[in-house]
Amino acid sequence: MSALSISVEVPDRVSAAFTAERGDVIAVIGPNGAGKSSLVKAIAGLVACSGSVRLDDRDLLRLPVRDRSIGMVFQDQLLFPHLDARHNVAYGPRARGVRRAEALRSADHWLQRLRVGDLAARRPGELSGGQAQRVAIARALATDPDLLLLDEPMTGLDVGVATSLRIELARHLAEFGGISLLVTHDALDALTVATRVLVLDEGRVAQYGTPDDVTQRPVTDHVARLVGLNVLRDGDELRAFDPSAVTVDLVAPSGSARNRWPGTVAVVTPHGAALRLVVHVHDGPDLLADVTPAAATELGLSVGRDVWVSVKQTSVRSYTAPAN
Amino acid sequence: MSDTLGRPPARLLIPAALGTLLLVLPLVALVLTAPWSLLGEQLASEALREAMWLSVLTATVATAICLALGLPLAWLLARVDFPGRRILRTLVIVPLVLPPVVAGVALVSAFGRTGVIGEPLREATGWSLPYTTAGVIAAHVFVSLPFVVISIEGALRSAHKEYDAAAATLGATRWHAFRTVTVPLALPGIMAGGVLAWARSLGEFGATITFAGNYPGTTQTMPTLIYLSINSDPEAAKTLSLVLLALSLAVLVVLRDRWLVTP
Amino acid sequence: MSRSLVTRVVPLALVLLLPLSGCSDDETELHVQAAASLTGTFQALEKEFEADHEGVDVKLSFGSSTTLAEQANDGAPGDILATADQQSMDLAVDGGSVAGEPAEFATNALVLVVPADNPGRITGFDDFADTDWVRCDDDVPCGRLAVSLLDANGVTANPVSRELDVKAVLAKVTSGEADAGFVYATDAVAAGDEVKVFDVPGAQDQLNPYFIAALKQAGDDDLAQDWLDLVNSDKGRTILTDAGFGQP
Numbered sequence: 151m152s153a154l155s156i157s158v159e160v161p162d163r164v165s166a167a168f169t170a171e172r173g174d175v176i177a178v179i180g181p182n183g184a185g186k187s188s189l190v191k192a193i194a195g196l197v198a199c200s201g202s203v204r205l206d207d208r209d210l211l212r213l214p215v216r217d218r219s220i221g222m223v224f225q226d227q228l229l230f231p232h233l234d235a236r237h238n239v240a241y242g243p244r245a246r247g248v249r250r251a252e253a254l255r256s257a258d259h260w261l262q263r264l265r266v267g268d269l270a271a272r273r274p275g276e277l278s279g280g281q282a283q284r285v286a287i288a289r290a291l292a293t294d295p296d297l298l299l300l301d302e303p304m305t306g307l308d309v310g311v312a313t314s315l316r317i318e319l320a321r322h323l324a325e326f327g328g329i330s331l332l333v334t335h336d337a338l339d340a341l342t343v344a345t346r347v348l349v350l351d352e353g354r355v356a357q358y359g360t361p362d363d364v365t366q367r368p369v370t371d372h373v374a375r376l377v378g379l380n381v382l383r384d385g386d387e388l389r390a391f392d393p394s395a396v397t398v399d400l401v402a403p404s405g406s407a408r409n410r411w412p413g414t415v416a417v418v419t420p421h422g423a424a425l426r427l428v429v430h431v432h433d434g435p436d437l438l439a440d441v442t443p444a445a446a447t448e449l450g451l452s453v454g455r456d457v458w459v460s461v462k463q464t465s466v467r468s469y470t471a472p473a474n
Numbered sequence: 475m476s477d478t479l480g481r482p483p484a485r486l487l488i489p490a491a492l493g494t495l496l497l498v499l500p501l502v503a504l505v506l507t508a509p510w511s512l513l514g515e516q517l518a519s520e521a522l523r524e525a526m527w528l529s530v531l532t533a534t535v536a537t538a539i540c541l542a543l544g545l546p547l548a549w550l551l552a553r554v555d556f557p558g559r560r561i562l563r564t565l566v567i568v569p570l571v572l573p574p575v576v577a578g579v580a581l582v583s584a585f586g587r588t589g590v591i592g593e594p595l596r597e598a599t600g601w602s603l604p605y606t607t608a609g610v611i612a613a614h615v616f617v618s619l620p621f622v623v624i625s626i627e628g629a630l631r632s633a634h635k636e637y638d639a640a641a642a643t644l645g646a647t648r649w650h651a652f653r654t655v656t657v658p659l660a661l662p663g664i665m666a667g668g669v670l671a672w673a674r675s676l677g678e679f680g681a682t683i684t685f686a687g688n689y690p691g692t693t694q695t696m697p698t699l700i701y702l703s704i705n706s707d708p709e710a711a712k713t714l715s716l717v718l719l720a721l722s723l724a725v726l727v728v729l730r731d732r733w734l735v736t737p
Numbered sequence: 738m739s740r741s742l743v744t745r746v747v748p749l750a751l752v753l754l755l756p757l758s759g760c761s762d763d764e765t766e767l768h769v770q771a772a773a774s775l776t777g778t779f780q781a782l783e784k785e786f787e788a789d790h791e792g793v794d795v796k797l798s799f800g801s802s803t804t805l806a807e808q809a810n811d812g813a814p815g816d817i818l819a820t821a822d823q824q825s826m827d828l829a830v831d832g833g834s835v836a837g838e839p840a841e842f843a844t845n846a847l848v849l850v851v852p853a854d855n856p857g858r859i860t861g862f863d864d865f866a867d868t869d870w871v872r873c874d875d876d877v878p879c880g881r882l883a884v885s886l887l888d889a890n891g892v893t894a895n896p897v898s899r900e901l902d903v904k905a906v907l908a909k910v911t912s913g914e915a916d917a918g919f920v921y922a923t924d925a926v927a928a929g930d931e932v933k934v935f936d937v938p939g940a941q942d943q944l945n946p947y948f949i950a951a952l953k954q955a956g957d958d959d960l961a962q963d964w965l966d967l968v969n970s971d972k973g974r975t976i977l978t979d980a981g982f983g984q985p
Contacts, residue, residue, distance in 0.1 A: 155530050186672040196639045222643040238478045241654070242644035293644055541929070587869075588913035604914055605869065605897035687898025687909075688874060694899075701901065706876035 154297070154329050156193065158201035160236070163188040164353045170346065175323045175330045177344035177361070181372045181400075185353040186333040187225075190299040190326070193331070194222050205296055205329075216245070221290030223300040227282045229274035233259060235285045236270040242293035248472055260288035265318070280311035287319070291326070298323070298330040304339065312336075319343055329441045337376040341365065349373055357472060368462070369471045371435070380437050380461075386471045393426060395465035396439035410460035411437065416451055417444075427451065429459050485663060508712040516713045524691045525699040526717065532695060533675035536614030540671040544617075544622030545664060551623070551654065552630035553638065563627075570620045571672065577617055578684025585612065586685070609686035610693050614675035620676055622667040629663020632655065669729050676722060764794045767960050768814055770805045771797065772821035772947070774845065774923055778980045779819070785976075786967055793960065802826075809834040809952055813907035816955040817964050819947065821845070822878050826948040835950045836958075842968050843982040844944035845921040847882050850910050850932040857916030861935045866894035871909045874899035879906070882945060883919040889939050907932075913985075921945065924980030944983060 152169035159165045164185035170176055178186045192199035197216035203210040210218045221242075229238050230256070237259035238295075244250065261267045264284040274282055283303055290298060303319070304312040305338060320343040325329045340347045340361055341453035347364040349357040349372075357369045365377040367390060382389045396405065403410055416436065417428035426441040431437055439459050441451065451457065491718040516522055551554075551563050569577055585592040585603045598600040637659060641651035658665065681696035686693045688702075696718045703711035767786075771779050771820075776799050783795040790948045800808075802825035809818050810832030818835065819842075826839045851859045868873035873880030873885075880899060897915065900906045907924045909915040911931045925934045949968060951961040966974050974984060 194639075194643055196643075196684070215639075216645045216647060222557065222640070224636070228634075228640040230637060230640070230655055230659075241641070244643065245644050245646035245650050245654075289644065364653055368486075576919050582912065582914060586912065586914050618798050683901060683905075687871065688900060689896070698901075702876040705801075 153206060155202075155204040158189065158192045158199045158203060160185070160188045160192050160199040160353075161355075163197075164192065164199075166348075166350065166352070166353070168348060168355060168357045168358050170329050172329060173327060174346050174410065175320075175332060175344045175348045177340035178331055178333045178348045178350060179335065179340055179373065179376065180350035180356070180370075182335075183352075184350040184372075186350055187301055188219070188353075190222075190301050190331055190333055193297070194218070194220055194299055196222075203349070210297075219293075219296045220296045221293050221295035222310065223283070223286050223290045223298070223303050223304050225302040229277075229282055229284040229286055229289070231274050234271050234273050235266065235277065236267065238285060239275070239289045239292050246293065255289075256292055260292045261285065263291075263322070264288040279307050280309075280315055283307065283315060287322070288464065295470065296328045298326060298328055300330065300332045302333050302335065304336060306422055313406060316342055318358060331438075337365070340376075361403055367467060367469045378438065382435070383471075387468065388471055389466050389468050391461050391466045393421075393438035393440040393458050394424070395461050397435065397460050397462075398429075398439050398441050398445070399460070400456075401457050403460045406463060409463055409466065410458055412456070412458055413437070415455045415457060418451065418453060425451075429457060431459070486506040504712060504715060504719070508707045508716050510713075512585045512713050513696050513716070516710060517717070521690055521694075521699060521719065522545040522714060525694050526721070528607065528610070528691070528694065528719070529676055529696040529718075534674050536611045536675045537668050537672040539611065539615050540619050540622040541664065544619050544667065544671075545626055545657070547619075548623045548626035548630055548658065550669075552627045553604055553635065553656075566623050567618060567620050568596055568696060569625075569660045574617060574678065575684050578613060578681040579618055581613060581681060581685040587607075604685060605687045605689065605693060606685075607692055610682050610695060613681040613685045614678050617678055617681050618671035625667030625670055626660060629660040629666070631664075633659040665729070667710025669726065672725070673722060676718070695710055742983075754764075759782050760888055765814050765957060765960065766796055767957070767964060768796045769817040769819070769884045770796070770809065770813075770815045771799055772802045772805070773799045774821050774921065775799070775819055775947070778976050778982070781976045782967060785972060786964060789967075790960070790963065795964075799815065801893075802948055803828065806832070806834075809954075812954065814954065815952050816950065816957070816961045818952055819949040819968075820968055821945065821947055821985065823948060825833040825944055826950065829950070829952075834952050834954070836953045836955065836961075837951060839948040839950035840965070840969075841985040843977050844946040844985055845923055845947065845982055846881070846923050846940040846944055847919050847937050848925050848940065849935040849937055850907070850920055850925050850928065851935070852910055852913050853933060855912070855916075855933060856913060859917055859935070860883075860936055862890070865917040865935075866892055869897045869908050870894075870917040870919075871896050871898045871900055871915040872904055872919040873903055874901060877902060878945070879903040879919070879921065882943060885945055886919075886929045886937055886939055889943070890937075908943060912948045921981070922983070923981035941983075944985075946985065947982070952971055 153172045154170040157167035157257050166189055178189060180186050186198055191197040193203050193210065195218060199211070202210065230241065233241065236254060236257045240253040242401055243253035258267065258270060261270050265283055266285055269281055277285065285302065290375040294331060304316060305314050307315065316339060323343060332362060334340065341352060344361055347359060348355060348360050349364060349370055351370050351372065357364055367388065368374045368377060368379055368381055369388060371381065379390050379392060411431045411434060413428050413431040416430040418431045419426050421440055425443055425446050427439045427441060429437050437459055479731060490627055547566065551559060582589060584590050587604060592602050599674055618726050623690065637655050638651050641655045644653065677697055682695060683698055687695050690697050696714065700711050700714045700718065703714055743833055746808065769779060779797055783797055786795055788791060802820035804824055806820060806825040806829040807820060809815055809829050813846065818829055829835050843927055847864060849862055851857060859865045859868060872883040875881065903920050906918040907920045907928055910918040911928055925932055949965060951958065951965060955961040978984070
C-alpha cells in the first residue's frame with residue numbers, strides 16, 4: 151500500500167485519484183483552469199471536497215486543517231504582513247505549542263537554510279518576491295509537515311530569481327523526505343524538481359508518470375506544447391516526434407502519407423541555433439519544425455509560404471494513452 | 475489642486491465644498507457666538523465637572539464593552555457561514571436607524587424595572603439598571619455597538635481571509651489565528667470602530683435620558699446637562715457645548731494621528 | 738450642539754411653512770399659539786368656537802411657552818398666545834407682541850402620582866420619599882415648582898432621576914419605572930386609570946398660572962376677543978376644570 155493515496159472530488163473542478171510514496175516530488179501541471187490549485191487546496195482543506203486523502207493510516211479529509219500535518223506554500227506567499235520574516239517562520243511551531251525561544255531558533259535555522267537568514271527582521275513588505283517566497287517555503291518547512299503543498303511558488307518571480315530558487319527547491323524537496331506536491335505551469339519545474347509528474351486536464355488526471363515518461367510521451371496538447379513536441383492523436387493511439395526530426399520541403403516528399411503534411415508557415419522564431427517554424431497544417435493540428443538558418447534561406451521560408459513537412463517513421467514514438 | 479489626471483471637476487468640487495461648509499459652519503458659529511467670558515465660571519461648576527467625568531467614564535467603559543462584544547460578533551458575521559447570517563447582520567444594524575428615544579424605550583421594555591428581563595432580575599437581586607451609571611453605559615452600548623460591528627466587519631472583510639487559511643495550515647486553532655492574525659490585521663478598523671463608539675457614546679442623549687434618567691453625578695452626562703441649559707440658560711449651553719467639542723476634538727486628533735490615517 | 742440646532746431650526750421651519758397652508762380658500766383663520774399642556778382643552782375649545790363661528794377656521798399650534806413667546810416676538814403669525822407660566826408671557830409683553838393686558842385664566846397644581854398598581858405601596862405624600870421617585874429637573878418649570886414645594890414641606894430626599902419635562906415624569910410612573918412622580922394635576926387627569934393621585938400639601942399655595950392674551954399682529958381683533966371670551970365663559974371653564982385645571 152502506498153504512503154499517500156488520494157482520491158478527491160471538488161464539484162465542477164477536480165476529480166482526481168493517484169498514489170505516491172515517501173520522498174516523491176509530484177509536479178502537478180496542466181493548463182489554466184485544469185484544477186491544479188483546487189486539487190492542492192482540497193488536500194489542504196481550504197476548499198470543500200469529497201473523497202479521501204489517505205496518508206499512512208490517516209484520512210486527512212476527516213481532520214481539521216491544522217491537524218493534517220501539511221505545509222502549504224501559496225502563490226502569493228501570504229506571509230503575515232504584521233510579522234517579520236523570523237516571526238512568520240516561527241508562527242507554525244508557536245501555533246503547535248513550541249516554546250517561544252525554541253520556535254525562534256528553529257525559524258532562524260530554516261531562514262538560514264533558505265539563505266535568507268540576514269532578512270529575519272524584515273517584514274514581508276520589505277522583501278522582494280523571491281525573498282518572500284523563500285521565507286514562505288521556510289515557514290512551511292518549519293512545521294515539519296508530512297505533506298508539502300506548493301501552489302505555483304515560482305509564478306510572478308523574475309526569470310533569474312526563479313531559476314536559482316528552482317535549483318535550491320529541488321535540493322530542499324529532495325532532502326525533505328516527505329511527499330511534495332508542486333503545482334507549476336513550467337515544464338522546467340517538472341523536469342528539474344519532480345520525481346513524478348501529474349498532468350491534469352479539465353479536472354481529471356490525463357497522465358501520471360516519471361518526468362521522462364511524460365515529456366517523451368505526452369498525452370495532452372498542453373504538455374506537448376510545454377515540452378515542445380509534436381503530438382498526433384488518432385483515438386487512443388498517440389505519435390510524438392521532435393521538431394528537429396521534421397523535414398521541410400517545397401514539394402511533396404516521397405514516403406508514407408501518414409508522415410507528410412501540406413501546410414503554410416504561420417510563425418518563424420529563433421530557437422537556439424535553429425529557426426522554429428509553426429506550420430499550419432491544412433487538415434490537422436499545427437506542427438513544429440526546426441530548420442537551420444541556411445535551409446530557411448535556401449527554401450525562402452517566410453510566413454505565408456506553402457510547404458510540405460514530413461518526418462521519418464523511425465523518429466516517431468508511438469504509444470497508447472493511458473486509460474483513466 | 476491638479477495632477478497628471480487633470481483638474482478635479484467642478485461638479486465634484488462644489489458639492490464637496492458645500493458639504494464641508496455645512497459641517498463646519500455651525501461649529502464655527504458656535505465657537506464665534508459662545509460667551510467666552512462665562513467659560514471660566516462654567517469650568518469651575520460642580521455640575522460641569524461631574525457631567526464631564528461621567529461622560530468620559532461612561533463613554534470609555536461603553537467603548538470597551540462594545541469592542542469586547544462587537545469584535546467577536548463582527549468576526550462571526552465576516553468569517554463564519556451559518557444560516558441566518560444576513561438576518562443577524564440586519565438585526566445588528568437596526569439600532570442605527572432607531573431614533574435614540576425609541577432605543578431608550580426599547581431598553582426600558584427589556585431591562586427596565588418592569589421589563590422583560592429587568593423585572594425578574596430585580597425580583598431576584600433587588601437591582602435594576604435604570605437610574606444607575608451602569609444604565610447609562612448600557613444605553614451607550616446599545617446605540618454604539620452597531621457602529622463597532624459595521625466598522626470591524628468591514629475591516630475583517632477587506633483583511634484577507636486567506637491569512638486565516640495560511641494560519642490554519644501552520645497549525646493554528648481558530649482562536650489562535652484570531653488572536654495572532656485576524657485581530658492584528660484588522661486593528662485599524664477595530665480602532666476606528668472604537669473611536670466611532672466613543673464619539674457616539676459621548677454625544678448620546680435620547681436613549682440615556684429615556685432609559686437611565688437624569689441625576690447629577692449618577693446619570694447626568696454632558697449632553698443632558700447641555701440640553702437642560704438650553705431651556706434655562708442658552709448662553710451657558712453654548713459654553714458647555716464648547717467644552718464637549720474641545721474634548722471630542724482633542725481625542726479625535728490624537729487618535730487620528732495614530733489610527734485613522736488612511737494611506 | 739445638534740440639539741440646539743434642532744430646537745431652533747425645526748420650529749422656525751414649521752413657522753415659515755405655516756402661512757403656506759390653508760391660504761387657498763376664503764375662510765377666516767384664527768391662529769392660537771398655546772402651551773403644550775393645553776392641547777386637549779384647546780382642541781375642545783376649537784370645536785366649540787368653530788360651531789359658533791361659521792366660516793372661521795381655528796389653527797392651533799402647541800409648543801413650549803418660552804418658544805411660543807419668542808416666536809411671537811419674532812413676528813410669527815398668531816392671534817392668541819396662551820402660556821403655562823408668567824415668565825413667558827412677560828417675555829412676550831416685553832417684546833411688544835401682546836395687545837392689552839394678559840389675563841390669568843387657569844391654574845395647574847402639582848400632584849403626586851403613583852402607578853395604578855402602586856408598587857411602592859405609597860399611601861400619600863408622607864411616605865413617598867424613600868421609594869424610587871422622579872420629578873422634573875431644577876432647570877425646567879415643573880421641577881422648580883416641585884423643589885419649592887418639597888422645600889416647603891421639609892422633604893430632603895433625592896429623586897432617582899430629574900426628568901427633562903413633565904411628560905417624561907408621567908411616562909416613568911405610568912410605565913412602572915418609577916414608584917412615584919410629581920406632575921401637574923392636568924397630566925394626572927389625562928393619565929386616567931393609569932395612575933393614582935395624591936395631593937401635595939401646600940400645592941394650592943404654589944399654583945402654576947396660565948396666561949392668555951391677544952397678540953398685536955392679530956388679523957381680526959373681534960375674533961381674537963371672542964376666543965378670549967370663550968375661554969372665560971362657563972363652557973370654557975367647564976372644559977378646563979374637567980381637564981384638571983383650577984380657576985384663578
